[in-house]
Structure formats: structure tokens, C-alpha cells
Amino acid sequence: MKSTPTLPKGGGTIAHRTGGICHYVGFNDSNALEREKGITILAKTTSIRYRGVKINIIDTPGHADFGGEVERVLGMADGCLLLVDAVEGPMPQTRVVLRQALILGLAPIIVINKIDRPNARPAETVEATHDLLLELAQTPEQLGAPVLYTNGRTGTATADLRYPGTTLEPLLDTLLSSIPPPVSDLDGPLQMLVSNLDHDNHIGRLAIGRIARGILRPGQEVVRLSEDGVGPPQKIATLLTVEALERKPAEQAGAGEIVYLSGLPDVAVGDTIADANHPEPLPRLEVGEPTLRMQFSVNQSPFAGREATVSSTSRQLRARLQRELQTNIALRVVDGITADIFEVSGRGELHLSILIETMRREGFEFEVSRPAVITREVDGHRQEPVEECIIDCDTASVGMITETLGSRGAQLQMMRTDAGSGARLTYLAPTRALIGLRSLILTLTRGTGVMATRVVGWEPWRALPPRTRNGVLTSSQTGTAVAYGLSGVQERGQPFIGPGTPVYEGMIIGLNRRTGDIDVNPTKQKQKTNMRASTEDATVKLVPPRQMSLEECLDFIEDDELVEVTPKTIRMRKRILVASERIKLRKREAAV
Numbered sequence: 001m002k003s004t005p006t007l008p009k010g011g012g013t014i015a016h017r018t019g020g021i022c023h024y025v026g027f028n029d030s031n032a033l034e035r036e037k038g039i040t041i042l043a044k045t046t047s048i049r050y051r052g053v054k055i056n057i058i059d060t061p062g063h064a065d066f067g068g069e070v071e072r073v074l075g076m077a078d079g080c081l082l083l084v085d086a087v088e089g090p091m092p093q094t095r096v097v098l099r100q101a102l103i104l105g106l107a108p109i110i111v112i113n114k115i116d117r118p119n120a121r122p123a124e125t126v127e128a129t130h131d132l133l134l135e136l137a138q139t140p141e142q143l144g145a146p147v148l149y150t151n152g153r154t155g156t157a158t159a160d161l162r163y164p165g166t167t168l169e170p171l172l173d174t175l176l177s178s179i180p181p182p183v184s185d186l187d188g189p190l191q192m193l194v195s196n197l198d199h200d201n202h203i204g205r206l207a208i209g210r211i212a213r214g215i216l217r218p219g220q221e222v223v224r225l226s227e228d229g230v231g232p233p234q235k236i237a238t239l240l241t242v243e244a245l246e247r248k249p250a251e252q253a254g255a256g257e258i259v260y261l262s263g264l265p266d267v268a269v270g271d272t273i274a275d276a277n278h279p280e281p282l283p284r285l286e287v288g289e290p291t292l293r294m295q296f297s298v299n300q301s302p303f304a305g306r307e308a309t310v311s312s313t314s315r316q317l318r319a320r321l322q323r324e325l326q327t328n329i330a331l332r333v334v335d336g337i338t339a340d341i342f343e344v345s346g347r348g349e350l351h352l353s354i355l356i357e358t359m360r361r362e363g364f365e366f367e368v369s370r371p372a373v374i375t376r377e378v379d380g381h382r383q384e385p386v387e388e389c390i391i392d393c394d395t396a397s398v399g400m401i402t403e404t405l406g407s408r409g410a411q412l413q414m415m416r417t418d419a420g421s422g423a424r425l426t427y428l429a430p431t432r433a434l435i436g437l438r439s440l441i442l443t444l445t446r447g448t449g450v451m452a453t454r455v456v457g458w459e460p461w462r463a464l465p466p467r468t469r470n471g472v473l474t475s476s477q478t479g480t481a482v483a484y485g486l487s488g489v490q491e492r493g494q495p496f497i498g499p500g501t502p503v504y505e506g507m508i509i510g511l512n513r514r515t516g517d518i519d520v521n522p523t524k525q526k527q528k529t530n531m532r533a534s535t536e537d538a539t540v541k542l543v544p545p546r547q548m549s550l551e552e553c554l555d556f557i558e559d560d561e562l563v564e565v566t567p568k569t570i571r572m573r574k575r576i577l578v579a580s581e582r583i584k585l586r587k588r589e590a591a592v
Helices: 032-039 066-077 092-103 121-134 169-178 314-325 347-361 395-407 437-444 483-492 550-556 579-591
Strands: 008-014 044-050 053-057 079-085 109-112 147-151 156-158 191-200 205-214 221-226 240-242 246-249 258-262 272-275 292-298 332-335 341-346 366-368 377-380 381-393 411-418 422-430 450-460 472-475 493-495 507-512 518-520 559-567 572-575
Touching: 032 579, 044 156, 044 169, 044 240, 053 066, 053 169, 066 092, 066 191, 066 205, 079 121, 079 147, 079 169, 092 109, 092 381, 092 483, 109 169, 121 381, 147 169, 147 572, 156 169, 191 258, 258 411, 292 314, 292 347, 314 332, 314 341, 341 347, 347 550, 347 559, 381 395, 381 437, 395 411, 395 422, 437 450, 483 493, 483 507, 483 518, 507 518, 550 559
Parallel strands: 008 053, 008 079, 079 109, 109 147, 472 518
Antiparallel strands: 044 053, 147 156, 191 205, 191 272, 205 258, 221 272, 240 246, 240 258, 292 341, 292 366, 332 341, 366 559, 377 381, 381 422, 381 450, 411 422, 472 507, 493 507, 507 572, 559 572
């Protein structure tokens, strides 16, 4: 069927924020965590009209940890904008997203962005991108992808750097000419694959997807085809389409259109919505397997219940994790060894930490363990995932970074330095060697370093240099930390808390200068006497406490420790809070 102006002219898949494509797309990173971390976490759709044609645009995450988000929405697109930084060139996550898009047969358009940067290398970037296409392309047509150069700040594009652009029309014209229209069968029975879910306070759960065949109208009778089979007939309550950032009611939508529909309370990602008289399923979504797992458990600390704003019992925690599975299809949740523990697996450290932070902001409190790598057995040999890690930093930080990566057992593959743009280091390392590295790189480079990773395969399990963390300082009392007590703590090591911080027995409050854990009393008050104290004795000088992020805490703790997460506070604690019980356990383990 020929494309008409009333049908969408394909969907564009954008690996990162587009900036200047239109005024709407810059607002796509609306989630608070997305704004804070500067990354896209959730896939989103928008649309524009250009020369009488509706162009659906899908903004997808670029980070490999959120590959599940990418995999579930690529089926709604007909082409992709491969957005590459003119300075950085193709990154590991670029490869991840591009491979998935090309396997699905999407037509690529290469967009070299940020050409206004002082150290822009457009010619080298185009060459590197062509090399990537040559490696990943599935058809000869994909190798002939057109190239455009854009400046997101000014909203301009050009196909030739000799002639600077004045508008984005060259990019939009290329979209119309290079991306094929959807193959639309308006006369066949309805078929639609649910690629995403959303919630509206007024109309409830919304199923999002692109109509593969037929026409959809409000009030139409459909069936839901899930893994459990064909469901009972149901009626579509509301049908919405997207215009810019607005969802507008529609009287009907045809094949090729991306729609939002309500009236299906049990719908899940991967289900097929089909005509009630012709229940034909579409292939279900398949996503990559997780690489990391950790335990989520009910908060058992003495401060449990103080800061949570929603009920955080095992039942509520289970319900929240099960609800996450409805949209976060790369996540896995299974019951743990007790009713209060859940094993949660994800695609990477960032994937899991975003879930933890999201639940924390929703008002939940719980405890999590140190992330552990998921391994597999092949011919009786243990294997673990291996990742490529690329770090961009200033040349002054290269020495510290190479020392840090070397101490973790990472293997340097390539190093490129440039007087203007800094240095790029490429490593291969087991996934377990990279846990906690992202926040450490930011610290070493004073916030200027950029780290990107992707899983490249599996290798036999090998020994890594041992962790060299010193022992910890744990509180021996429950109460409130005071300056006098903390002065004794800082004599032993580096404190994590300041005066006025509530503490409990077994809570980790500092890092010991030596190996081995020490119990200290941060609540200790100075003994009062009748003697007048000198000014020197009365003044207690405290060093600033070390502030640690969630990711740093997850990397810091050992197997006998937990991170307590509440809406207001992140604490670290021993699994066994009472010091005498920990001593007894160590003696029993030593006797075995």
C-alpha cells in the first residue's frame, strides 16, 4: 500500500536526546532521575508533522543497562537516526542499540551531532561510524546510510560541512526520502503488539504499541493473547494518539500508527491485541539475559518504619517488584531463601541502582545486598560475562585510572590521547571487576570522566586481584552521634557520619585505617567534672565525613553487610548487628 499523508512515515529511533529535532523532543527526559543523571532511562514517543506527513519519533535509552527498553520498542520503528557525538565518536552503547536496530531491518541515517564543539572530528567520526556499520549491517542497503551533520544547540543540519545549515529541514527531508513507510494492511483483522505500558490517573492502565494490521476504534471488541493463551473478549475504552507532547483522543487508527489504548486491565508487555474473531498472535518480545543479581529484603534495622511513607512489608515489597516486571522486561525476580528476601536480577549495576532509587523515592524502605555476577556452566566449566569498558578523561587523570583498572584485573586494549580532547582508554574486564567503578571514575576525574560499557561475551572464570578494603568502624551503641564520640572515631579511621546523626548497634559509621572491624561508640559524651576546661580541651575538631552515593555503598559493602535504603537516608550495616553474635559466628566458621 502506498504511503499517504495520513499514515505515519515510519518511526525514528534516537539513541540519545536529539536536542534540535523539534521543540518537543528536548523535553522527553522528563523523569527526575533522567534529568539528574543526564541519561535516558525510559523509552518515549512523540511525533511531528512535516510536509503533510506524520513522523513518529521514539527516544530510546543509549546505555547498555537499559537495553531491555530498547529491545521492546524497536519493533515500532521503520528506521533509525544513529546519533554520534562529533568528538567522542561511536560509543559501546551505540554498538548495542545499532546492532538491535539493524537486525530488525531498520533503515539507518547517520547523524553527526555537536559539530560546533572546538575539538569536533567529523571526518574521523564518520569513518569510525562507517566501520561500525560495515561490521553490523544485515543488508547492503544499510551500508548506504546517508550522513548529516547537526548542531543541536542551534537546531541546524547540513549534508555538506562546506555549506552550514540554517534549519533542520535537510534532516527531515532525509527522513522522508530514506526511511520507508510502514507496510500497512488496513483491510486485515486487527493485530497489535504491546511494546510498553503507562498509567493515567483518569483512565487507568494504557497499552502502547504500533498497529501491525487492521484498524482500531474505541468500543471495538478485541482479545488479549498472552503467554497463558487467548483471553476473554474485551472492549477498547479509550484510543489515543500522540501529537507532539499531547495525547489526543482518536476516532480510529490504522496500521502503522503508534497508539495508546485503555480498557485492558491485565495487559502486559509482549501481549498481542487482536480481533476477537481472528486471534492471531505476533512474535513475543525477546530480551537479553541479566548479568547481575542482588537481594532485596524487608528492612530489619532498629530504625525500620521511621522514614518510610508507604508500607514496606514483604507483601508490599513483592507487589512493587511484580509491578515493575510488567514494564521492566529485562528484570527478573524470584523468591529468596526466606519470605522476606527476593532475588532481583538485571542487566547491570546502573539498571539495578535506578530501580532502588526509584522505589526509595516512592516511599519504600528496604535492604539490599552487594551485587553478584550471574555465572553459567558450560561443559563443566564456570563462565562469567566480560565487558568492554571505554573511559574518556583528561590526560592528567590517565595515571590514576590505569592504576585503578589494573588493580581490578582489567586489561588495557587501546589508549588514545589528544592534546585537545583528552584521552580515551579501552579495557576488557569481567563484569564483577566493574562494580562501583562508574562513581569512582567520577571521583578520580573530578566529575569530568565518562564511562561506557557493553557486554561482549562470556569467558572462563578467572581470579582477580583481591579486594583491598580495610575493615569498618561499626557503632557499638544506639543513639545520636556527638562531636566528642566522633573525635574518637576519626582517630581510628575515616568517619561516614557527622554530629547529630542517629546510629544503631551494628551500623557502619566509618572506614578503619587497618584491616579488621572495630566497634566504636559515636554517642559517647565527655565526662562532666567540677574542673573548668581550657578552651583547647573544650573544642573538638572534626574532619568532614565522607559522603557516599548509593552506587558507592553497593561497591563498598562485603558479603556480610547490607545497604539500608529509606526515602531520606542510605545507611550501611552488618547483617548481624550484635557484636558478640558476629564474634561467635567467626569462631564457628574458623572451627569448620
